[in-house]
Amino acid sequence: MALRTLKLEIFRYNPNVSGDKPQMQEYILEEEPDMTLFMALTRLREEQDPSLIFDFSCRAAVCGSCAMLINGRPKLACKTMTKDLRKKITLMPLPVFKLIGDLSVDTGSWFRAMNKRLEAWVHTNKEFDPDAQEGRMDNDLALRIYESERCIECGCCVAGCGTAILREEFISSAGLNRLARFFIDPRDERSPDQYFEVIGNEYGTFGCVGLMACDDLCPMEIPLQQQLAFVRRKMLVAGLTGSGR
């Protein structure tokens, strides 16, 4: 495909600079072969506007730093190639998360708070014995845990979720998927009641109205619809049979 002249419309706003107003700024950039938005933004910063704020870390679609609205849709910028986009490209920061500046949002703090709220770690009363053999696990179960664990916490599902847009406290798909991972892990000794206590409510599993943008937008292609439905069914049973209030 012939290389084009790209027109990038980028959201600019630095909340730390008093008097700054949100606006869209236009940049012109010559496309290069196999250009990704990581390469495009880096060139803009180095050649045209060094004040432009955006986040990249791995630039290989494994760290989840660079999610942004690309032509309105939450995606990872590092693995979005310009040749797959039209000539005019609009870039905006993800909604829901706190804006740091321009295209950078604080997904890190959001996910940390979410993980704390869910107590997203293995709860066990066993002590680790350095001299003992490891506990056994069925490989299929290990792979099932890995299926949820693949989430890179990029925030695309959260930013695409209408419920998360309206309700700040909604735990979102990422949170429910994270919890599903511990629910099926036999090393975690929490009872269904304990899980119900955390997410069996309007801010958790019953807050989801099934818009499924998460399922469609996940860059890791985690089967979120099935994960969410799984959690919902488990929480229904826990709620109806358990002693939680």
Place this chain on the structure above:
Amino acid sequence: MSVPNPYITDVLVIGAGLAGERTAIEAASCGCDVTILSIVPPRRSHSTGAQGGMQASLGNTAMGRGDNTDIHFTDTVKGSDWGCDQDVARLFANLAPVAVRQLSYWGCPWNRVVAGRKTLPDGREIEELVEYEGLIMARDFGGTAKWRTCYTADGTGHTVQYTMDTVVLKMGITVHDRVETLSLIHDGEKCYGAICRCLRTGKLMVYLAKVTVIATGGYGRLYGASTNAIINEGTGMFIALNTGIVPLGNMEAVQFHPTAIVPSWVLITEGARGDGGYLLDKDLHRFMPDYEPAKKELASRDVVSRRMMHHMRIGKGVDSKYGLHLWLDIRHLGRKHIYTNLREIAKVCQDFNGIDPAKELIPVRPTQHYSMGGVRTNIDGAAYGLNGLYAAGEASCWDMHGFNRLGGNSLAETTVMGMVVGRKAAEYVAGTTFIYKESMVRDHIKRQQERINNLIAGRNGKENIYKLKKIMEDALLEKVFIFRNGKDLQEAVNTLREVYQRSLKAGLMSDGQGANPELGAALRLPGMLRLALCIAYGALQRTESRGSHSREDYPKRDDANWLKRTLAYWPEEGDLPVLKYEPVKITELPPGERGYGETAAVKK
């Protein structure tokens, strides 16, 4: 000048990758108050990018039967080309199984042994035994006598980092993310913490601690082409070097990976060649059998890298806007195999080049991959030169890798070394009282504040930092790469010295207000150039070939003169490091043949 309030903690860990978090966990479980600083949220660290696995001699799989810590030790020492510290390698090999099992206890979903017979890609038949079913599985990795690399599908680094971070969360260890360290606070004898910059607001921050641990990973991004995350700019190493007292060890020891995709330099894992992929040149000729008739594409990383570079040098490379490259061909493996067994490779091809590897050739070339060198420490992880300063992981030169690291030993090192350093740091904390001079802290803040003020005001000059950085990247990539020689290295040193001087006259194009990224880059650049000079100058002085350090003009390993470790110090004045050397500790295994993939032709 307003002085920020100091934040006080027992153990300050700089870097929240695997090494940093494991250190923090150990120190915290010994009762210390621990604070982790990181330029990105912990789960975005470069550790998450490691796909391969973590070596530990569990011996659960059929192909790892009979494995033990002795064999792991031997592999590690041989791999290092006898450049490693054997006490450290021994400690490491002994602790690695514990580290892997502990991760399992914490929730890491390691792949498990499935009993039954199966056929390997090369046709061999193996049988996994029922008695090992459900225990941690291992895969094959270059340079090891046994299958020893524990893994979780295609995301080992990711799952290990996430598991580690759940423990950090559980223990309530304080993490301050989006914080970049600018310098260490020290008085020439002791380290007292660090001066940092908040990447949300641009404000200066002061952290005071009894122990400071550097765990910032490698410096891959000094090179123009690297598989590393873009945050790997060697910050931890140069803040240590900048003290003038703490040396960096073996900075010339740089590992290159043969196959990164062009032009995003994302890694294509060994799996592609392991399963039977070919390397082709511009005439679509499969050239590896010409050089390595026995191992062909399956020779070790450094050998394949050298052959590829050589082949491109003799005019067989494919020209592109991004320089010369070669082709990786996996089409003959079939669509089904590619999209199941090599899924992660197929994804990289689609995502970063928009190509279908079942139909098209993959453009690849060798790139920088790992830094064996780093902040030189003793076996406890304590840095040379300053009390209360430690280092862990890739940022350190604990020295278990010597001149070449084995695949799977880096993830293992982060965790094992974290265990060791965290404990030693806690012991140090317990035996020390914290007294600091406020004037000393003020001096350090003032120095950093002045650097920032000068850059914003443009008082130093108008040199463009991105242009200087590009010159540095190119110099390293062209002259301090896989093949090295005296002439090129000398030229690189000359170029880097000049660029270093110019970097001191850098100015900003933007206003530098708030969390301005250009200001951050300008603050890092001189330190990065110092590291580049340590690498280039160390390589120039080392007149032998050892591991990944391959001198065309000195093609043989020279144990008589060079069985020693380089220590690079940065002097108060000048633009070259001062190099000193120390002997390498050999306890169990005397120098011998490395014996993998290296045919006589390479060493001539």
Place this chain on the structure above:
Amino acid sequence: MLQRILTHSNKTDLVIDLAELISGFLLVGFLWVHMFFVASVLVGPQAFNQVPKFLEAYYLAQIGIPAVIVLILAHMVLAGRRIPNRLQEMKMIWKHSRLLMHYDTWTWVFQVITGVAIGILAAAHIWTVVSRWTINMSISAERVTQSPYFIFYIILLICGEYHVGIGLYRIGVKWGWFKRQKLSKVLDVITLAIIAMGIVSLFVIKSHAGVTGGGGQ
């Protein structure tokens, strides 16, 4: 927060969610049965006229109609809690949908809009039917021939069936094992079939207008 601690009850949230689900399910059932009753006209005017008799004979009209009204009201309250009611929230969700251009998000927006529309239109529909109780061919035909009424019924039909189809899809997606794409296709076909059946029925009813003696026997 005290107010949260005092009122916190996950079980209530669960019960409300279930109640929304059940009221939705029942209304789906009602609407589909209703449309089959209407479609009885396709068999013939006699069949159509039998329906109210059947309903009355088993007291389904006397109990059924009030029950459906209660059900609709309950569903409006339960499902309505999801609807943004502040202007800024409405703007946020509208802006979000326009930016995202995501099919299932748009269908939800229309689910909300049709839900509100049904609330108004169904009230009018029930009023006109109940205020002149008994249903027969001539009354229905007379009603339908008035053109605003004909359009009114077409709109109500489309809103109702769309709302029901999407509602069922969402229930399936939220609870089920189904593949979304497949579920969506099946429900699309059912919805379109019922709408088509409804429209044809309306035309048939209309064609009976002025045919004296067509009903009331």
